[in-house]
Amino acid sequence: MCAVLPKTAPREICSESARSARTPGEQWRDTDGIHIEARGLAPPAPLVAIIKLVESVLDATPVIVHHDRDPVPLYAELAQRGWIAQRIEGETGEVRLRLSKGS
Template identity: 50%
Template sequence: MSEAREWMEDGLAHIDVRGLPAPQPLVAILRRVHALGPQQELVVHHERDPLLLYPELAEIGWEAERIAAPAGEVRLRLRAVP
């Protein structure tokens, strides 16, 4: 996969960055977050815990919550801090 796959499901935006070389996952996720409104959320599909993402999100007033995912996948729900 050479770029992130994006789609809408159940009213939520999703982005799949699995298989992308660093720093592409971080760049793609942040670009998508900046395109969302403050009431929207983003579900991230990743193959590992994106530790460098969390301080970037905090800086722009967003947070990440790890949610259930199949084995071998890290899934996060991102949203603006209320």
């Protein structure tokens, strides 16, 4: 089931269980935060999409990034904005990060 959110939130918000196949750049909300599928995007599209998403988050909601490589340039950009990244368990071959606002 999908929900429509205000313009400040990602355009398409769906439960993880609502879809199994994700398209590059897709965003959805689940119980652990707002997810973004960065796999399959050519650089610098993942960096741009992730930064745009974190800048749209107005509260402490975490952002979960699904990436196919370690996004090294992202870490400095996040730090400048007061965000931190933590690698979490993901699918085989996936780099999954939990991004959160620093305290």
